[in-house]
Amino acid sequence: MADSAQAQKLVYLVTGGCGFLGEHVVRMLLQREPRLGELRVFDLHLGPWLEELKTGPVRVTAIQGDVTQAHEVAAAVAGAHVVIHTAGLVDVFGRASPKTIHEVNVQGTRNVIEACVQTGTRFLVYTSSMEVVGPNTKGHPFYRGNEDTPYEAVHRHPYPCSKALAEWLVLEANGRKVCGGLPLVTCALRPTGIYGEGHQIMRDFYRQGLRLGGRLFRAIPASVEHGRVYVGNVAWMHVLAARELERRAARMGGQVYFCYDGSPYKSYEDFNMEFLGPCGLRLVGTRPLVPYWLLVFLAALNVLLQWLLRPLLLYAPLLNPYTLAMANTTFTVSTDKAQRHFGYEPLFSWEDSRTRTILWVQATGGSAQ
Numbered sequence: 001m002a003d004s005a006q007a008q009k010l011v012y013l014v015t016g017g018c019g020f021l022g023e024h025v026v027r028m029l030l031q032r033e034p035r036l037g038e039l040r041v042f043d044l045h046l047g048p049w050l051e052e053l054k055t056g057p058v059r060v061t062a063i064q065g066d067v068t069q070a071h072e073v074a075a076a077v078a079g080a081h082v083v084i085h086t087a088g089l090v091d092v093f094g095r096a097s098p099k100t101i102h103e104v105n106v107q108g109t110r111n112v113i114e115a116c117v118q119t120g121t122r123f124l125v126y127t128s129s130m131e132v133v134g135p136n137t138k139g140h141p142f143y144r145g146n147e148d149t150p151y152e153a154v155h156r157h158p159y160p161c162s163k164a165l166a167e168w169l170v171l172e173a174n175g176r177k178v179c180g181g182l183p184l185v186t187c188a189l190r191p192t193g194i195y196g197e198g199h200q201i202m203r204d205f206y207r208q209g210l211r212l213g214g215r216l217f218r219a220i221p222a223s224v225e226h227g228r229v230y231v232g233n234v235a236w237m238h239v240l241a242a243r244e245l246e247r248r249a250a251r252m253g254g255q256v257y258f259c260y261d262g263s264p265y266k267s268y269e270d271f272n273m274e275f276l277g278p279c280g281l282r283l284v285g286t287r288p289l290v291p292y293w294l295l296v297f298l299a300a301l302n303v304l305l306q307w308l309l310r311p312l313l314l315y316a317p318l319l320n321p322y323t324l325a326m327a328n329t330t331f332t333v334s335t336d337k338a339q340r341h342f343g344y345e346p347l348f349s350w351e352d353s354r355t356r357t358i359l360w361v362q363a364t365g366g367s368a369q
């Protein structure tokens with residue numbers, strides 16, 4: 001992708017480009033990647049908002065496709081200079097089968113890698129996850145750790161298992177020769193819990209609070225810190241990593257980077273209240289109102305109900321043994337590796353991230369969109 005006298009116009013492909021993170025990556029590329037000539041947005045479900053992007057100077061190509069279909073991926077990748085692979089099945093609520101999660105997250109990633117090799121695309125940024133590390137099945141806390149912090153990353157749940165394997169595939173592919181003989185350069189970005197405009201779980205909590213008369217009830221101790229990062233900063237890190245991957249290939253190739261910004265360390269529920277409080281909700285209780293053993297019982301009951309009801313309907317509440325364990329296990333990062341390796345600095349301050357998220361929650365008003 002070496003710059004020529006006339007700045008070369010590049011072709012980027014964003015898989016999952018219509019998702020929560022993907023849409024922010026698409027918009028960030030259009031705003032902040034001057035070398036962009038064509039932006040291909042590949043997704044199983046294309047958003048209607050894509051049409052509004054087609055009036056600008058950059059050619060925006062919407063591609064409806066499935067990452068589990070190798071030929072569809074190869075067709076989308078062919079001719080691209082950079083692939084940002086965010087497409088994934090983000091399911092910790094039992095909505096999809098373990099097989100489907102694996103097919104999308106692992107086989108889909110294999111298909112992206114092989115498409116890069118076969119068609120000669122040299123730069124691949126993968127959206128991994130904090131869950132590749134933890135929390136592990138033993139509930140070990142990860143307190144303000146970094147990419148080099150020792151931690152026993154053992155998982156049983158299909159989602160973290162799929163993300164860990166997909167990340168390994170991406171990093172393992174770094175250095176493979178692509179069509180044309182040059183090496184593939186890959187890196188993986190590990191967001192912690194992403195929040196911001198379009199975060200459906202935040203919207204679900206808001207709607208739940210509205211249903212409960214403006215109240216949410218504390219279920220998790222305030223002392224349990226959960227890492228969160230603003231979606232705009234995650235998108236910016238993807239754009240910057242994709243830009244710097246060529247120039248800093250020796251340093252960045254095969255590396256993982258936690259996504260981080262100035263968002264405060266708080267419990268999952270207290271952090272959500274930074275946005276839901278200004279929207280009129282109140283978190284009842286300074287400590288959990290329900291004993292932990294009862295939460296464990298209710299989580300297990302939800303699994304039973306999900307299984308019993310599956311022939312009739314999809315029952316997938318937020319509370320299950322996995323989400324309870326996650327919410328109850330400290331997992332926060334403190335790192336500057338992305339800054340040291342490719343000059344990343346958060347684009348949005350905590351105050352700006354908070355304001356943007358509050359405005360979004362207020363605008364959606366708990367509505368469906």
Ligand SMILES: NC(=O)c1ccc[n+]([C@@H]2O[C@H](COP(=O)([O-])OP(=O)(O)OC[C@H]3O[C@@H](n4cnc5c(N)ncnc54)[C@H](O)[C@@H]3O)[C@@H](O)[C@H]2O)c1
Nearest residue numbers: 016018019020021043044066067086087088129191193194
């Ligand atoms: N949301 C978070 O807190 C978080 C944190 C860390 C990492 N991540 C990762 O970020 C990525 C995006 O997550 P998100 O929160 O935006 O989820 P999302 O569900 O909003 O977006 C995922 C996108 O991928 C698309 N997709 C799913 N299956 C596909 C398939 N078979 N073919 C093509 N497209 C497909 C979906 O249609 C969707 O647009 C995922 O890889 C996820 O693991 C998310």
Ligand SMILES: CC(C)[C@@H](O)CC[C@@H](C)[C@H]1CC[C@H]2[C@@H]3[C@H](O)C=C4C[C@@H](O)CC[C@]4(C)[C@H]3CC[C@]12C
Nearest residue numbers: 090092129131192193219268318319323324326327
């Ligand atoms: C019902 C209560 C116990 C409530 O507090 C449960 C909260 C629970 C739904 C969330 C707690 C932690 C969240 C996860 C975390 O932010 C990181 C994630 C990694 C990312 O790759 C996908 C999303 C998620 C798994 C995220 C999902 C919601 C929580 C489990």
